[in-house]
Amino acid sequence: MPFSLTPKDNAFYGLFTASAQNLVEATTVLGEFIHDNRRRTELADRLRELEHVGDQSTHAVFRQLNSSFVTPFDREDIYSLASxxxxxxxxxxxxxxxxxLTRLGTLPPEMSQQTALxxxxxxxTAEAMPRLRTMRDLPDYWIEVNRIENEAxxxxxxxxxxxxxGEFEALEVLRxxxxxxxxxxxxxxxxxxxNVVESIAVKES
Amino acid sequence: MPFSLTPKDNAFYGLFTASAQNLVEATTVLGEFIHDNRRRTELADRLRELEHVGDQSTHAVFRQLNSSFVTPFDREDIYSLASxxxxxxxxxxxxxxxxxLTRLGTLPPEMSQQTALxxxxxxxTAEAMPRLRTMRDLPDYWIEVNRIENEAxxxxxxxxxxxxxGEFEALEVLRxxxxxxxxxxxxxxxxxxxNVVESIAVKES
Amino acid sequence: MPFSLTPKDNAFYGLFTASAQNLVEATTVLGEFIHDNRRRTELADRLRELEHVGDQSTHAVFRQLNSSFVTPFDREDIYSLASxxxxxxxxxxxxxxxxxLTRLGTLPPEMSQQTALxxxxxxxTAEAMPRLRTMRDLPDYWIEVNRIENEAxxxxxxxxxxxxxGEFEALEVLRxxxxxxxxxxxxxxxxxxxNVVESIAVKES
Structure with missing residues (x-):
């Protein structure tokens, strides 16, 4: 396997950005899926495709990790971020x-709101990933994601x-x-x- | 941000002790909550306050980590402990x-026992946290917590x-x-x- | 506690192999347990015994970690692997x-298939553990386990x-x-x- 000699390998930033952009598309498709009862089979297929695309980015990160002497952050952090x-x-x-699989029909409005979050x-996340290169303006990102998670x-x-x-019967609650x-x-x-980004920033500071 | 130059920053011990003492109070309040059907709204509010207090200790640890050149343990372990x-x-x-939220009434006796544990x-944990400073007498602590978890x-x-x-119907079981x-x-x-304390002790030994 | 001075302590390989072989036996017993409705009490007892055997290997790893100056891999990875x-x-x-505990009778065929996986x-895993010594032929192992997990x-x-x-009522679904x-x-x-084995291999490469 050829080894990269670039002191700080730049490919990682692009791969993380690609993964996060894939998530922008996936969550958008999920929004339509939740909302539009009739296009679910088609949209679930689309999500399966996006999952394969995501897997490729993840494995590209792992391969890159294998072939790099020097990495821009700790190997463990790169591994966690990709995972x-x-x-x-x-x-x-x-x-x-x-x-x-569970043959659900119309979904409660809170699920659309979960998906919007x-x-x-x-x-x-997609906007923040390219900023890993300079490590600038990252606190805004993790504060916002923590806020979103809190709301979620x-x-x-x-x-x-x-x-x-009492609105639903037990089996429906389970589904x-x-x-x-x-x-x-x-x-x-x-x-x-x-959290991983925050802990990378802590170590770099 | 001002940097601390103390070789081993002592603030961490106090913050971990404060977090653990907050948990002593929270689990005590939870014990009353489980037991006393009529004071639940008031006690749930009290727990929400204690959670905010806990969040402040946690963030104080993270800020301290940001502003310390040298930490008494690995940064990752401090981070895990606080988390x-x-x-x-x-x-x-x-x-x-x-x-x-699920409008439960009287709770089964096992839940009082869970809370007592x-x-x-x-x-x-609160008794052990100050001992992180000297790293003495810690095995007793983790053995006891492992025993408690086993019992739990x-x-x-x-x-x-x-x-x-068969004592409860499905929806009640779910709740x-x-x-x-x-x-x-x-x-x-x-x-x-x-486990984090044990792994810190392993590295220090 | 006596300290080992062997640069790369060999006891770990044997302990990991023992743990994995214990899992071969446990999953075999579980297969019989799922299948044979009448011997369940006896086979559940056997699994409890095997769990105690496993606990001993795990603690032997932790003790070994405590008494070794130098370890063949990062301490954290040895800890994760055992855990x-x-x-x-x-x-x-x-x-x-x-x-x-939940008094289940005949189990659906998918559970036998889960157990076979x-x-x-x-x-x-048991075949791969001894190969940690030389770090050779490990990719085959993690690729296969990833494939199995995918199938599972x-x-x-x-x-x-x-x-x-609709085949089962709610309480049965829960059980x-x-x-x-x-x-x-x-x-x-x-x-x-x-994944831990893969990340050890990444660091060694």
Whole structure:
């Protein structure tokens, strides 16, 4: 395997940005999926494709890590960053798949709001990734993602409150919770990405 | 940001001790909350306040980490320690919030026992945190927390066995399990705190 | 405590191999347990014994870590490897225990298939552990475990689809999902073991 001799390998920034932009597209497709009952099969297929695209970026990071003598950050941090971005994609794809698998119909409005927050988190992340190169203006990013995750958490609890209000029967609660949990985990994974960036910044400072 | 030049920054010990003492208070309030059906709104509010207090300790650790050239342990370990202590608080607060959100009434006796174990874990942790300064007498602490987590695990399974015994209907099982899972996760997070302390001790030895 | 002066302590390879072989036996017993309705109490006891055996290997690793000046890999990686192997055992034992606790009868065929995949993952892992000594031929191992985990994921979703098909009532779905989730987590923990091995290999390369 050829080794790169560039002291600080630049390919990583592009790969992280590509992963995050893929998440912008995936969360946008998920928004349509949640909302549009009739196009679900088609949109779930699209999410599966986007997941494959994401997997390729993730593996490109790992290969790059294998072939680089020197990395711009700790190897472990690069590994975590790529893994958590990959996790977001997995949760987003799983949420859609579970809607199809458990044969859910119209979804409660809180799920559209959860997805809107995921879309906002994806955009914020995609804008921040290129800034890893200079390590400038990153606190705004992680503060915003932490704020979004906080809001997502409140929304998730509001959704649980509705699920247990008596409006739904037990099996329906179970089905809806499968999906709600994936959306909540996607928000958590965005926060983990932000935490890794924060801890990289701490070490660099 | 002003940088501290003290070779081993002492502020961390105080912040970890404060976080753990906050957990002693939170688990005590949770014990009353579980037990006293009528004061739940008031006690849930109190837990929300304690969560804010905890957040402040956690962020003080992160700020301290940012402004210290030299830290008494690996930066990653300080970060993990603060994060897992924060997680305990989040699970405790979420358990109470879910009782309110899902409109649960009298809770099964196993939940009082789960909370009593959490209180014991909090006290053990609060007593151990100041000992990080000298790294003495720490094995007793992590052995005890591991023992508590083990007991919590058995209790959790006993609770599951009761939940599925036919005593409750499906929706009630779901509601109770939401709460039981948070209590179980709080016990796990105490064990993670102890694991970080053990791994710090391994590196120092 | 006596300190070992061997530059690269060899005991670790044997301990990891022992842990993985213990998982081969545990997943085999679990296969019988899932399949043979009448021997469950006896086989659950056997799994509890195997869990104790596993705990001993895990603690032997931690003790070895305490008494070694120099370790063949980063201490954190040795710690993670031992912990994730231990997690697999815990999930396997918990799956069986939950079948007993929730009084489940005949289990859906997907659970036998989940267990067969776990057995395959255990065998692949047990064959790879001795190769950590030379760091040769390891990619085959982690690629195979990733493939197995992928298959386990698809199987888990197929099982969820069956659980929500209307074939089972809500309380039965809940019971079965408790077990299915443990089996799924066991597959994930095997993947985490493989990820640690991959990241060790990345650093060594």
């Amino acid at each position: 958590h971005l990959d996790d977001v994609m997995d949760f987003v794809e799983a949420a859609a798949d579970l809607v199809v 995921l879309q906002r988190a994806a955009e914020t 958490d409140k929304l998730y609890r509001r959704l649980l409150s509705r699920l247990y209000s 809806l919770k499968e999906v709600a949990d994936q959306l909540e985990e996607a928000a958590d994974a965005f926060e983990k990405v932000a | 897992h202590l924060d997680d305990v608080m989040d699970f405790v607060e979420a358990a109470a919030d879910l009782v309110v 959490l209180q014991r874990a909090a006290e053990t 695990d058995k209790l959790y399974r006993r609770l599951l066995s009761r939940l599925y015994s 109770l399990k939401e709460v039981a899972d948070q209590l179980e996760e709080a016990a796990d997070a105490f064990e993670k705190v102890a | 994730h192997l231990d997690d697999v055992m815990d999930f396997v034992e918990a799956a069986a225990d939950l079948v007993v 776990l057995q395959r993952a255990a065998e692949t 994921d698809k199987l888990y979703r197929r099982l969820l689809s069956r659980l929500y098909s 079965l999902k408790e077990v299915a989730d443990q089996l799924e987590e066991a597959a994930d923990a095997f993947e985490k073991v493989a």
